[in-house]
Amino acid sequence: MAFVVVTSLLEIVEQQLIIQPNPSLILYNKEMIVMLSQKLRVLRAFLMGSGKKTNGSCGEEMLEAEIRDAATEAEGEIESKLGQVYLAANRGEDVVVACQGLHQTLVQVVRDFEAIESRILTQNANNASRGSSTNDFREESFMVGGLSENAVETENEIVVGFDHDVEEIVYRLVFLKQSGKREVIALVGEGGIGKTTLAKIIFEHPSVIDHFHIRAWVVVSREHNLKEMLISLLNCIAPITSEISNKDEAQLAEQLCKRLMSQRYLIVLDNVWTTTAWHAIQQCFPHNANGSRIMITTRINNVARDINSHLHIMKYQSLRNSQELLSRKAFRGRFYSTPIYEYFRDRILLQCRGLPLAILVMGGLLATAKGSLEVWREVADTVELMTRDDKIISRILSLGFEYLPSHLKACFLYFGIFPEDSDVPAKKIINLWGAEGILKQEKNKSLEEGAENCLLDLINRNLVQVNKLSIDGRIKSCKIHDRLHEICVREAKRENIMCVIDEKHDPQASRWISCQSSHWPITRACCGTHNCNKIHSIFYFGKYLYPSKCRLVYPCLKLLRVLDLSLIKCLHGMPSEIVDLIHLKYLALSTIGSLYKLQLLKLQNLQTFIVSSWMEDYPLQLQCNILDLPQLKHLRLEKRCSQYLPSLVRENLQTLYWLKVTSLDRNQNFRMVPNLKELGIYIEGELLSGCVESLVHLRLLEKLKIEIGRVEQFYLPTAFPSKLKKLTLHSTYLPWHEMGIIGKLPNLEVLKLKDFAFCGPEWNPIGWEFQDLKVLLIAHTNLKRWNANFQHFPVLERLILRYCWDLKKVPIGFAKIRTLKLIELDSCYSSIVTSANQISSAKILSFHSMSDRTLHVRHFGTKVEWPNNESSEEES
The missing domain is CATH 3.80.10 (Leucine-rich repeat, LRR (right-handed beta-alpha superhelix))
Known part of the structure; x- marks a missing residue:
């Protein structure tokens, strides 16, 4: 995807060569670097303009491909030369030769983009007769409106037409007198018809909450994982410790059965695809003669019948309900009942066939039109041209993607990295977008604030769903419907920007690698057959892997920016080669042992660092100077390997869990981290009065946690930050x-x-x-x-x-x-x-x-x- 590569390259040029250049760099021609930045902005503006069109010309598509290839090559060359400079500086060598190589690369890149810019001007002349000019392209604000404008109504999700279904199923769950045996109720219907939405309404119904002692919910998915299902159900009953999560399937199943024994429970198994998943887990649900219930959602009638369940067949929305649903979504409560809107509305709804997901995606698309009749007409004409067949819903859903601005297309496609039905933490996706460089920081806004706006925009368009809310009603995690996930994966593969590796597909050189197999995808053999320099991100989502002897990273991954190994149980710290990945911006690990010997300060570009221990009895041992990393924004560690405040002022740091305070720290100087927004403090040993008084200087702090270990007395500071x-x-x-x-x-x-x-x-x-x-x-x-x-x-x-x-x-x-x-x-x-x-x-x-x-x-x-x-x- 040309827009992703150009935006990423622009971020490298501006952040690493103009705004915050490495002290080791010798920049021979700063004016040329500024010129390169300007040319990249022109290219990005052209791509943003062409990205708005759902049917661009052949010439535009060829020009986009040329821009993508040139930017990809330039990005690789510039990062390789920057890497040589950083490595020479880390080894204490002379950096002059490496800087000369970088200068020559920059000269050639400017020449290449000058040639492309001239072709854009030619394209502009060809388009002039159609009233479209590249000169008219202006860099739009990356975020469509501010937080208040994009605020998502998570508490009052738009639901229409389920009243009778809720009444019927709640009666069957709670009030209908049965024989007392465990009963299974199946909600059956097409993907996107509202099975999960209905199940959530029932799950949170006051009568259901009052009736059942235990309620638990788990998403099963197409490729079910029994251990993960058991852990998810146990986590609904009581918090999960690492001791529990490290048990095998038989032990977890026994523990779940004991927890449910003698209790009146409601278990929801969401998105069941096969009876195999049911047979694997149903033995954990005791046949309590007390009215316990199991509710499943499935697309497949035969699955529901084989489970011997009571079937509740989901119905498509009536025309009247469809009209209400689309109008409420498109106009956000301001209903326009003029005949012209109703005419276009009904033409669109005819193709949606009463499927709520399709209606909501169309409503989210039309909501961005702000009442423009021209857009309503265009959308109605587009959907009417679609052939009515089994794939029409997929094509309608694809329109929600095709009408996205370029920056939101990149953000949406990124969800394809995660396996189907994944629960994606909001903070994680926001930090990943920032590390990938696919968003541009706006004036007077942090990159994280802009990314949060993008997430809210995708939610308001119904392309992303809110999955969990925090205690204060903010978005804690989100997910994407599996029918939209298919579009994510398909479009990302078509753009050759992502490769999903599972037991059926081998590694291919792509920008984003999503490994969903039980084997590590990158080996020395594949490094010899593929151009692994294209790989910028690797995520491991397979079953738990213990890398005792195998090496996880190799020199062929020298341009890697994102490495998520949080599901791999590292045995001895972390693979030592990771510290040579000098372009790394996001690193997540699960490990035990010591990290003392690793030269983590070589990771000068690291922005997000997340480390956890997968065994409670083996706490991590971590260096105390990690906060000295100059670009670090977000640090999340366990309390037992907390950090001390840095020796120099670190203005980039926004998130710190945890900061250790002991009896040796007489007066913490929080002025060293002036821009912190989230802070966790862990206190051990005797605490002196006034030790955390300087907290008041954290003028941007919004979230604070204080936890006490072995302390006789804690002294509350006399004042807290005013923005808390x-x-x-x-x-x-x-x-x-x-x-x-x-x-x-x-x-x-x-x-x-x-x-x-x-x-x-x-x-x-x-x-x-x-x-x-x-x-x-x-x-x-x-x-x-x-x-x-x-x-x-x-x-x-x-x-x-x-x-x-x-x-x-x-x-x-x-x-x-x-x-x-x-x-x-x-x-x-x-x-x-x-x-x-x-x-x-x-x-x-x-x-x-x-x-x-x-x-x-x-x-x-x-x-x-x-x-x-x-x-x-x-x-x-």
Whole structure:
């Protein structure tokens, strides 16, 4: 894809040669480098213009191919020469010869792009008669609107036409008297008809939540993995430790069966393709004679029948429901009922055949038109020209991709790297886009902010789905429907930008390598037969691999930027050759042992570094100077291998988990990392008063976690950063009267108090504090009396109480909080559940507006309430 390569090359030229050149570089002609940057911007503008057209001319396609090939070759040559400079500098050698080689390469690249630029001008002259000119191409803003404009309504997903289905299935799950045996209900229908959406609505239905002791959900997929399925189901019941995840399938199956025994459970198996997957896991579900249920979603009737399930056949949307769904999506609640819009709408819907996924993708496409009748007409004409056959839905879905701007096409195709039905963390995809160089940083915005806008744009177009939300309602992870995933993979392969390696396909030289086999794809043999210099990214998604003797990386991967080995269990630190991958920007590892001997500081371009241990008994041993890497933005380590603050100011650093603070650190100087946005602090040993006072200087910090290890006393700082939005305290054992320091924070939205973060029998909040707090979580505390009312938490939306065994009730004054929508209780006494329900009833009587009245009470397990209140036994 020409746009990806040109944008990536432009990022190299501007970041590594103009804005932040390596100190070892000798740049002989800076004016020529600026000229190269300008020419690349012209090429990118041309590609953005041609990318808007769904049917470009043959000349434009040939010119795009020429630009792609020239930019690919130039990128490889420039990065190779830069690599020679960096390696010479690391070895203490003279860099003059290497810099001369880089200069000669840059001269030739400028000449090549001058020739292409002249052909663009010729193309412009040929297009002048059609009213299109390359001179009119201007670099558009990479992000379509700001965050507020692109905000996605994740809480109120547009759902139409499922009311009867929900009522029928909830009745069957909860109220219909059965023989007591375990029953299986199958939602059957075409891909994109709404099976998973319906299952989620039912899974979160209040009656279902109240009825079942345990609810668990797992995505099965086409190529099912029994171990991953078992771990996912266990994780729905209790947090997974590395000890559990390292067990074999038989041990995991036995543990799951024990957890479900004697419990009334609801298990959802989403996207089942074969009966083999069912037979592999169904033995883990005990035949409790208590009304336990299993719900599956499948496209295949025979699978549902072979499982001996009750079939619920999904219906296509009626014309009326289809009209409502498209209009609500296209106009975002502003309904235009003029005859001309209805005419184009109905022409489009005729081809969508009542399939919700196709309707939503078309609605997302039309929403970007902002009411332009010209676009509505063009889309209607395009879909009407499609031949009505079995592939028409696939072609309609492809239109959602074809109408994307060039930068969003690249972002969308990147989802093809992940296996079908993958749950993709939002932060991960954002950091990967940045490492790949496929996005350009905007003025007054970080690259991450721009990438988040791109993700929101794809979600609003219904090309990407929100999968999980964080506790404060932000997007935690996302996924892509498997019918859209097919388009991702197909288009990326067609552009020769991605290669998926599985048991059926061998490695091929592509920019992105997605390994989904049980073997490491890159060997010395394939290095001799393929041009591996084209490879920029390698992801390993296969079954767990133990590389005890094999070498994972080779000199042929010298241009690698992204290496994700998080599913490979490295035994001794990490492969030593990795430190020679000097262009690496993203590195994720799962390992045990020591990394002390590795020269990690050679990775001068590294932006994201993620390291975890796959065995709890073998903590990592890591160098303490990793924060000295000049380009590092995001560092995620385990608490036991925490880092110390750097010796020099590092303005790039945005994310740091974890920072270690000990008795030797008398005064942490957080001015060394002034632009941190997320920080985790782990404290061990005796802590001196005022040790973390300089936290207040982190003027951009939005998220802070503080966890205590072996510490006698923790001293709360007298002030926190004013922009702090999320604060988590863990095992700090603070008295409740010190809560006033936190309550004064002007922007605090989420407060999590875990494992006796605050302790003592009584909390008396002060009025007009916590003015912006939306989410409050308290887990494990000895609090008995909580004297609070609506003035203390005026905009609270969610209250979560877990293992609060001394607290008997929720303050009745919370009934007057207009914004309160959810009270979630986990393993608390039944008296708290009763008080929460009383608050819900009182709230209905307090406010006239239905939006102010709605308050859901959810409880998961109730602590047995013995007369002496001394037993810690739980029912569930």
